[in-house]
Amino acid sequence: MALYLDSTLSISSSSLSLTHSQPRISAFSLGSTALLLFQLGLTSADTHTPNGGLIPGHGPTESLLASLLATSTDKGPEEVKLKQHFCLAVATPQDVSKWDSHLRKSKVKITGRMELERGGRSVYFEDLDGHVGEVGSRGIWEHY
16 A cells, blocks of 8 residues: 655554655555555656666656645646556565566556565556556565
């Protein structure tokens, strides 16, 4: 699950355990899954990692972000897209490779790939509505 927040929202709960935090994202362990909270406006650019991986930019398009943050009614001509991120969890990096192959054979646009130090792997793709999909294996987060 991913949510976009503005800087005025804070969360506190005994069921959440903060596992990762930086300006663009905070990750919370929720048992065997994760809750990712992204800072509104800080995920639109692609993120290149030191090991050569790529997390494609996601979140509201610039015009939607401007609309969300605007104090006037000037919306501009750019098409407005929400461009949300979702992740489908699979058990192994080999499962991610199978999905990667299936997506490519199905002519789905692949937008990024990641191999993480913990052994996890992800493939990112664009769905028909322009959202960022991800298939990710165990080894991405400390708790998964």
